[in-house]
Amino acid sequence: MIELEGLTKRYGEKLAVNNLTFAVRPGIVTGFLGPNGAGKSTTMRMMLGLDNPTAGDVRIDGKHYAQLKDPLTYIGALLDAKAMHGGRSAFNHLLCLAQSNGIPRARVAEVLDTVGLTPVARKKAKGFSLGMGQRLGIAGALLGDPRILMFDEPVNGLDPEGIHWIRNLMKSLAGQGRTVFVSSHLMSEMALTADHLVVIGQGHLLADTSMSDFIEQNSRSYVRLRSPQQERLLDVLHEAGITVVEAGNGTLEVDGGSPEKLGELAATHQLVLHELSPQQASLEEAFMRLTAETVEYHAHTDEPGMTPPVQEPPLARPGWGESWDRAKDEGAR
Incomplete structure (x- = not known):
């Protein structure tokens, strides 16, 4: 379990993280969401001891990260797939991490096989594609067989097969009772x-809740109706005291209605329905609604024909092993 209590980080005048309190529990996949600049990367870095909090506390299974002996056996993390020595082979990169954390050499071959990099185990990491580097970073996170795993943008650079694999891997790890904490901008x-x-x-903390509750609390739910007898259907709904919105293209929308009751009402009046479907916002729509007032970078298309400016990618974040000595304080992403 990862526990944060009043976690705060300030960089000069910039308050990157403000009094965060929440727990990441075992047995489920916990998603970590927020717009660019929300403080996600800074929070994850403080969890791993890469940044020191200005105030508050964060504990890994009841201990500060610095108190963990052989930390890779407690928590494995992927923060930056490029945080490796490009001149080393995939095997030697992982071997260095294993030796520094008291992990048997045999484990290196095991995780390389798990992530599908056995055929390129002896190739230098600098020749790896983004997706291959991502797989190597995931192998490093799995190396110590930890009870806690943290991934920042784990599907970055992966092909569809790789995305399907990492999705199932995270679910499998959580199913084993491990703590899985994952940050991503890919809402789908x-x-x-x-x-x-x-x-x-x-x-600031905006939500700490289940996926289903988050979508329900931050989105509009309604029932969509279509009928070749639309005018008659409108009359029936109005007579029943049901508020209905005409959405165009022959579609009617009833907020908060029960599909079962609406179907029974139509059947009672012998009305033909071509569609009767409950509608709810996607995670992306719910997220956009909740975070609309906290977005730091807004694109504008004021001029006709102008395309929105491309947002700068997040700063590279130091990760494991030999990259630690390069870790520096960074502002929130």
Whole structure:
């Protein structure tokens, strides 16, 4: 379990993380969401002892990260797939991590096989594609067979097969009772993977709830109706005291209605329905609604024909092993 209590980080005048308190529990995949600049990377770095909090506390299974002996056997993390020595082979990169954490050499071959890199185990990492580097970073996180795993943008650079694999891997790890904490901007992927969500904006906690509750609490739900007898259907709904909105293209929308009761009402009046379907917002729509006031970077298309400016990618974040001595304080992503 990862526990945060009043975690705060300030960089000069910039308050990157503000009094965060939440727990990441075992047995489920917890998604970590927030707009760019929300403080996600800074929070994850403080969890791993790469940044020191200005105030508050964060504990890994009841201990500060610095108190963990052989930390890779407690918590494995992927923060930056490029955080490796490019001149080393995949095997030697992992071997260095294993030797520094008292992990048997045989484990290196095991995790290389798990992530599908056995055929390139002796090739230098600098020649790896982004997806191969991502797989190597995941291998490093799995190396110590830890009870806690943390992934930042784990599907970055992966092909569809790789995305499907990492999704199932995270679910499998959680199913084994491990703590799995994953940050991603891909809402569609998070919706398929996470059971619980922690959402922050401008360093503040906005939500700490289940996936289903998050979508229900931050979106509009309604029932969509279509009928060749639309005018008659409208009359029946109005007579029943049901508020209905005409959405165009022959579609009617009833907020908060029960599909079963609406279907029974139509059947009672012998009305033909071509569609009767409950509608709910996607995770992306719910997320956009909740975080609308906390987005730091807004694109504008004021001029006709202008395309929105491309947002700068997040700063590279130091990860494991030999990259630690390069870790520096960074502002929130």
